Amino acid sequence: MSVATKTVTAPPSFSRAGVLWASTVGKKALMALTGILLSLFVLGHLLGNLQLYFGRDSTGAYLINKYAEFLHHNKPLLYGTRTVLLVAVLIHVVAAFQLQLGKGAARPIEYHQKESVNSTVSSRYMFWTGVIIFFFVLYHLAHFTLGWTGVPDFKEGDVFHNVTAGFRSGIAPLLYVIGMIGLGLHLRHGLYSTFQSLGAGNPAVSQWALKWAAVVATVIALVNLSFPLAVLAGLVKG
Amino acid sequence: MKLTLDIWRQKGAADAGRFETYTVEANEHMSFLEMLDVLNQELIGSGKEPVAFDSDCREGICGMCGFVVNGVPHGPADNTTICQTHMRHFHDGERLRLEPWRAAAFPVLKDLVVDRSAFDRIIQAGGFVSVRTGAAVDGNAMLVEKNKSDRAMTNAACIGCGACVASCPNAAAALFTGAKIAHLGLLPQGQPERTDRALNMVAQMGKEGFGHCTTIGECEANCPAHIKLEAIAQMNGDFLRAVFAKREEAAGGGAG
Known part of the structure; x- marks a missing residue:
C-alpha cells in the first residue's frame, strides 16, 4: 500500500501594516487619517488663539497667557499631544515623500504639452503646498515657541507680548501670509480628498465635502491671517 | 481643411x-x-x-x-x-x-503605440469569479439593488484605453483598477472573491509602477467611458476593508 504524502507548507503570513504601507491606496489612507488629526490640531490651535482678541480678565492677566499656562501646566496633555502630532507629521511626510518619488518614476518622460481639463490648482500642487506648510511650521516654532528669531525681548509664557512684538517688525507677517496661502490650498483639497481616500465615494457626500472643504479652508486661513494683520494694523497692542 | x-x-x-x-x-x-x-x-x-x-x-x-x-x-x-x-x-x-x-x-x-499589458496583468491579478454550473437559474432568483446594478454597469463600461493613466499628473491607474474592482464588487456574483480581488489588483497596480491617486479628477474628465471618481473611492474602501477582513488560510485547507 502506498501512502500519498502531502507537504504542508505554512501559508505566507499576511502583515496588515505591511500591506497597507506597501500600497499607494493604504499609504493614502494613512495620510488621510493623519491629515484628519493634523487638521483637528489646526482648528484647536486657531480657536485657542482667538483669545488674543479677548484682552485681560478681572485680575489684569491676558486671557491668552492664562490659556497658554493651562496648556503648559498639564504635562501629560502637553507631551501626549506633541507626541501624537509628531508621529502624525512623520507618517504624513514620509508617505508623501515616497508617493512623490513614485510619481516621478511612474512618468519618467514628461509630456511636451499637457493641458489640465478639469482640476483645481490646490489638487495639483498638494505636495508643494505641503512643503510650504512644513517649512512654515518650522519657522513658526522658531518664532513663537522657541523665540529664536523675530521676537524682540522674547518672554516664555507671555504669549500676548510675544505675538504683539513678533508681528510688528520684519518680514514675519509676510511669511505668515505665504504660510497661510499654503495651508489654505492644502486644506481646500485635503479635506475633500480625505473622504475619497477612506472610501466614501457617494457623489452626494463628495460634492458636499468638496464645497465645505473650500469654505472651511478659506475661513481657517483668513482667521489665522487676521492675527498678524490685526497686530500690524494696531488693533491688538500690549 | x-x-x-x-x-x-x-x-x-x-x-x-x-x-x-x-x-x-x-x-x-x-x-x-x-x-x-x-x-x-x-x-x-x-x-x-x-x-x-x-x-x-x-x-x-x-x-x-x-x-x-x-x-x-x-x-x-x-x-x-x-x-x-x-x-x-x-x-x-x-x-x-x-x-x-x-x-x-x-x-x-512605436510612434503613438504603447504597450498596455500592465492593464491585462491587473485584470489577471483579479482572478476568477465563482459561477454556478448546471441548469440555468431563474433570472430573478438573485436580487440586486437597482442602484447597485446601475453603478456596476457604469463601471463595467470601462474599455481599458488608458486615458486615465495618460491624463493623471501622477500616472495613476486608480480609475481603471477602481472601475474593475467596483463593477464586480457591487454585484452578488462578485462577493465570494471580493477580498482577495481588491488586495491582489491593488498590489498588482503598484507592481506595474503606476503612481498614486490624489483625487485631482483629470481621469474622470478625460474618460471616454464616463467612469466616475466614485470608482476610486470604491476601490479604496474595498481594499481597506480587505486588509482588515483578510484571514489566513487554515492549515490543511479545512474540511472538505
Missing part, C-alpha cells in the same frame, strides 16, 4: 524619439484616424514609413485607440475616444501635436 501635425516618431523602445512635422489635407467629415490614414497613404506613396497608431473597432468601444492631441488624451471632444472624434472639432490651418500616452508602465512600442 489643411492641418499641420507634429507627430511623435519613435522607431522602437530603444529609440529616443522626436517630433516630426507633416501637413495633411482632410475634410471635416473624416474621423481623426481616417485623417491619419490619409496621411499614411501619402507617406507610403512617397516611400516613407507610415505613422504607427493603435485602432480596432473605430466605434469607441474596444479601447484600442488613444493618444494625446494638443495635451489632451483622446483630443478635445468631451468623453469620447480619438476614433470617434471627427475633424469638425478642428479648424482649417490648425496645428496639432500628437503624443503617445506617457507612463513608465506603458512603454512606447
Whole structure:
C-alpha cells in the first residue's frame, strides 16, 4: 500500500501594516487619517488663539497667557499631544515623500504639452503646498515657541507680548501670509480628498465635502491671517 | 481643411524619439484616424514609413485607440475616444501635436503605440469569479439593488484605453483598477472573491509602477467611458476593508 504524502507548507503570513504601507491606496489612507488629526490640531490651535482678541480678565492677566499656562501646566496633555502630532507629521511626510518619488518614476518622460481639463490648482500642487506648510511650521516654532528669531525681548509664557512684538517688525507677517496661502490650498483639497481616500465615494457626500472643504479652508486661513494683520494694523497692542 | 501635425516618431523602445512635422489635407467629415490614414497613404506613396497608431473597432468601444492631441488624451471632444472624434472639432490651418500616452508602465512600442499589458496583468491579478454550473437559474432568483446594478454597469463600461493613466499628473491607474474592482464588487456574483480581488489588483497596480491617486479628477474628465471618481473611492474602501477582513488560510485547507 502506498501512502500519498502531502507537504504542508505554512501559508505566507499576511502583515496588515505591511500591506497597507506597501500600497499607494493604504499609504493614502494613512495620510488621510493623519491629515484628519493634523487638521483637528489646526482648528484647536486657531480657536485657542482667538483669545488674543479677548484682552485681560478681572485680575489684569491676558486671557491668552492664562490659556497658554493651562496648556503648559498639564504635562501629560502637553507631551501626549506633541507626541501624537509628531508621529502624525512623520507618517504624513514620509508617505508623501515616497508617493512623490513614485510619481516621478511612474512618468519618467514628461509630456511636451499637457493641458489640465478639469482640476483645481490646490489638487495639483498638494505636495508643494505641503512643503510650504512644513517649512512654515518650522519657522513658526522658531518664532513663537522657541523665540529664536523675530521676537524682540522674547518672554516664555507671555504669549500676548510675544505675538504683539513678533508681528510688528520684519518680514514675519509676510511669511505668515505665504504660510497661510499654503495651508489654505492644502486644506481646500485635503479635506475633500480625505473622504475619497477612506472610501466614501457617494457623489452626494463628495460634492458636499468638496464645497465645505473650500469654505472651511478659506475661513481657517483668513482667521489665522487676521492675527498678524490685526497686530500690524494696531488693533491688538500690549 | 489643411492641418499641420507634429507627430511623435519613435522607431522602437530603444529609440529616443522626436517630433516630426507633416501637413495633411482632410475634410471635416473624416474621423481623426481616417485623417491619419490619409496621411499614411501619402507617406507610403512617397516611400516613407507610415505613422504607427493603435485602432480596432473605430466605434469607441474596444479601447484600442488613444493618444494625446494638443495635451489632451483622446483630443478635445468631451468623453469620447480619438476614433470617434471627427475633424469638425478642428479648424482649417490648425496645428496639432500628437503624443503617445506617457507612463513608465506603458512603454512606447512605436510612434503613438504603447504597450498596455500592465492593464491585462491587473485584470489577471483579479482572478476568477465563482459561477454556478448546471441548469440555468431563474433570472430573478438573485436580487440586486437597482442602484447597485446601475453603478456596476457604469463601471463595467470601462474599455481599458488608458486615458486615465495618460491624463493623471501622477500616472495613476486608480480609475481603471477602481472601475474593475467596483463593477464586480457591487454585484452578488462578485462577493465570494471580493477580498482577495481588491488586495491582489491593488498590489498588482503598484507592481506595474503606476503612481498614486490624489483625487485631482483629470481621469474622470478625460474618460471616454464616463467612469466616475466614485470608482476610486470604491476601490479604496474595498481594499481597506480587505486588509482588515483578510484571514489566513487554515492549515490543511479545512474540511472538505
